[in-house]
Every structure is written in C-alpha cells, then in structure tokens.
Amino acid sequence: MTEQPKKQPAAQGNPTRQIDPQKPAGIDPSSTTLDETTRRLAERTRALEEALGRMEAILASIGDGVVLEDLEHNFIPLNDAAKIMLQDMADHFLGGDLEELVTENPDEEASTSDPWLIERRRFEMGGKVIGAHSAAVRSKDDERLGTVVVLRDVTAEAEADRLKDAFVAHVSHELRTPLTAIKGYSELMLIGATGALEDEQRHFVKRIHHHTKSLVNMINTLLDFSEMEARGELALNRHPIQLSTLVEEITEPWYLQMDDMQLAFSVEIADGLPQVSVDEKRLQWVIENLVRNAWQNTSEGGSVSVRLYEQSGNVVLDVTDTGIGISAHAQQQLFTRFYRVERTANIRGIGLGLYVSKAVLDAHGGKIRVSSERGVGSTFSLILPALQK
Ligand code: ADP
Numbered sequence: 328m329t330e331q332p333k334k335q336p337a338a339q340g341n342p343t344r345q346i347d348p349q350k351p352a353g354i355d356p357s358s359t360t361l362d363e364t365t366r367r368l369a370e371r372t373r374a375l376e377e378a379l380g381r382m383e384a385i386l387a388s389i390g391d392g393v394v395l396e397d398l399e400h401n402f403i404p405l406n407d408a409a410k411i412m413l414q415d416m417a418d419h420f421l422g423g424d425l426e427e428l429v430t431e432n433p434d435e436e437a438s439t440s441d442p443w444l445i446e447r448r449r450f451e452m453g454g455k456v457i458g459a460h461s462a463a464v465r466s467k468d469d470e471r472l473g474t475v476v477v478l479r480d481v482t483a484e485a486e487a488d489r490l491k492d493a494f495v496a497h498v499s500h501e502l503r504t505p506l507t508a509i510k511g512y513s514e515l516m517l518i519g520a521t522g523a524l525e526d527e528q529r530h531f532v533k534r535i536h537h538h539t540k541s542l543v544n545m546i547n548t549l550l551d552f553s554e555m556e557a558r559g560e561l562a563l564n565r566h567p568i569q570l571s572t573l574v575e576e577i578t579e580p581w582y583l584q585m586d587d588m589q590l591a592f593s594v595e596i597a598d599g600l601p602q603v604s605v606d607e608k609r610l611q612w613v614i615e616n617l618v619r620n621a622w623q624n625t626s627e628g629g630s631v632s633v634r635l636y637e638q639s640g641n642v643v644l645d646v647t648d649t650g651i652g653i654s655a656h657a658q659q660q661l662f663t664r665f666y667r668v669e670r671t672a673n674i675r676g677i678g679l680g681l682y683v684s685k686a687v688l689d690a691h692g693g694k695i696r697v698s699s700e701r702g703v704g705s706t707f708s709l710i711l712p713a714l715q716k
Contacts, residue, residue: 392478395464398471399434412478449481456485488556496553499546506546510539544619547612548679552664555683561690563606567714568609570603570642571596574635577614585622589669591630600635601713603642605691613684617646617707620680625650625704641693641710649704658697 383406386393393410394402448459458481464472513536516524524532555561576593585592618629621631629649636643653661653668660666662685667678681695688695692712699705 340393342681390480394462394476394478396476397472398473402476404445409478412452412457449485455480456482458484464622470500473537488625489694492553492556495549496557499553503543503546503550506539506543508541513515513539543676544612544615548677548683551609551612551683551686552679555686559684561606561609563609563690565604565606565691567602567604568607569600570605570644570711571635573607573611574614574633574644577611578618578633580620581622588622588625589627590622590625593632595632595634597636600637600642602716604714605711605712606687609687610691613687613709614644614646616680616684620707621646621648621650623676624648629704637713638710640713642713643711644709645706646708647704652701652703652705653697654701658699661697662695 356652386406388410389406392407392412393405394413395405396402402413449456450459451457458479459476459481461474461476464475465471465569513532516532517520517529525559551561574594574596578592582592616631619630623630625648631646631648634645634647656668657668661668662681664682665678666682667676685695688709688711694710696710697705698707698708
C-alpha cells in the first residue's frame, strides 16, 4: 500500500512557503495563523510573568532595600524592605532631600558610568547606620535609565570601623610620646649637649633622628586621620598669619637634605603677601609633606622648587619637582585614603599624606591641586583664601 501525501491547508495567494533556517523563530503574521500568534503571545506573556515573579521573589527575599531612582529623580521602592526604609527616612529626615542623602553629589553621580554598586554615603537613621550603594542603570544601547540604589544596614561594619579607628588613635597616642622623646634626645646629641660626637657617632645619631622624625610624622598623620574619621572633619585652631614666615621656617632645614640627594632646591616668596587665617601646625604638616614627597620622588640631579605668591584673592603655594611624575589615572585617586602609586612601593608611606592634606585644605575653605606628567615632574598647589589687606 502506498502512503497518500497528507493534505496541506490551502494557502491563498501564497502557494509555496520557503522556510529560512537563519531566521529566528518569531511571530510572523504572514506565515502563521491567528491561533498560532495568540498561542505564542500567551506563551511569551507566561514566560515574562514567570521571570517577573522570580525577580520579585528574589527582591523580596533580600534584606537590603532596593530602590530605583528614575530620570525625574523619583524614588521607586522595588521591594518591601525599601518601602520600610524609605518610610523611615521620610519620618527621620522631614524636609531633608532624599536625593542628597543617597547621592552626595547628584550631578557627579549622574555622570559616572561605573556599573558597580559603590557606597556613596552612610547616614544614621533610628539608631542604625545605613549605607547607600548606587550604580547607574543603562539599557543595552547604553541609554541611561536611572540609578539603582541599595540601602543596606551597615551598623555592624560602622561599629567595627569605629573600634578600628579608636584602636589606631590609641596606639598612635601611646607611640608618639616615647618617639618624641627619642627625637628630642637625638637632637640634643646632635647639637653637642652630651659632648662632641665623632664622625661615625654623628652619622648614627643623624640616622636615628631622621627615622624617628618620619615615624613621628606618620603617627601624626594617623592621629589626624582618626580624628577625621571619628568626627567627619578636622577641628582647626586658626589664627591670621603671614605664610611667608612659615614657609621660610619649613624650607630652611631642607636645603641640606636636598643637597645630600644632589637636588637643586629653590624657594621664591613674593613680597607684601596678604595674611591667611590658618591652623599653623596643620598647615606646616601639609607643606612639610609636599616637600618630602617631592624630595622622595625626584632622583639625583633633579630639582625641587617652592613658590609662594598671590593670585585672584588667594595665597598660593606651589611645590614643583622634576621627578618621576604621576600618571593621569593615578592623579584621579591621589587624594583618596590609603592610595599609593604602585611603582613607589619601595618608598615608605601609608598613603594618607595627600588624603589628610586635602581634608586640611577643605577645612580651611582652600584647595589642593596637582598637575603632573610621567617622567617630567609634578606641581602640587595649595590655594588658601587671603584675608583682606
Ligand atoms: P604617602 O604618605 O604614602 O607618601 P601620599 O598620600 O603622600 O602617601 O602620596 C600618595 C602617593 O602619591 C604615593 O604613592 C606617593 O609616592 C605619590 N606621590 C606623592 N607626591 C608625589 C610626587 N611629587 N611625585 C610623584 N609621586 C608622588
């Protein structure tokens, strides 16, 4: 018995249908019946509903509050935890701007394309510390859709940080006293208070003095850092001063040290500069730090120069070196905490000098700037508002 070919449904006006294997299976009204289209649409809707259900279940099961900030800066809670947190925030920050709370600087945040959730801000709310982590949301075509903000209870981390800062502050205090004594006694020996020193003895005491000075310097940095972390700012003891006198005092001992490294050192101070209102000790520390950085990062035969002048109602101090320079990428991170340029790993330091310097300048209403080129050198500038003459 021969099998009869099955009857095909008559396709009006389109008797032969070519099937293109390259074409993705989709809804093609010209090639499917209405029933087929409806069935596929129903299937898709079910799949979408399932995906949505899964997503909702995932969002509901995490303890963090997930919020979408749309392009009109509306905050849309995406899970119950977010609803509760936003309600709490509304209760605790009456009149406060939610946008500022989650994105410290909304303009800056909007411009970043970083796909990672970055902690932008921490704030206290009803006895808890909440960390706001955010990341830009973009479509496949890189169109900005908004910002996803994850509000996370970071009370335990904040407490651990507080304990760590308290520990660092305590240890630093304890270390500073004996180190200051060693530094003081070595200074006395160097000026001959215990009798004349032989060349070798002088050399050894000089080394002790030099290293103790760096240790005291590091410890002072750590203490300032702890204060900033604990209080969010530095307490200043400001007085009007003539910066030129301070700069002369700071740079004077550096002539010898620069000479030891065969570096040319020059200090240029403009006449008749206006006064500035500063915390002298803190500013002295910042300037010392900039000069030391220039000295550390410039090799033999190079030069370091310090220039103090007035510009547009500010007193400006430039510390310029012809050293190794800093790449554009590293320059962006220089003022963040614990940042150290990798290739300077052999130079001792804790990566806090510029971070604390920036905090000191910020607290004075001033600025710190860098301009640098790899292999050419760097200029760090301190800009301080001048007092009226
Ligand atoms: P540290 O206390 O470890 O020196 P800083 O915050 O002062 O930390 O400096 C951060 C990084 O920038 C360090 O790795 C340092 O070597 C580098 N840096 C600072 N000043 C200069 C400079 N003038 N030239 C080249 N690199 C520099």
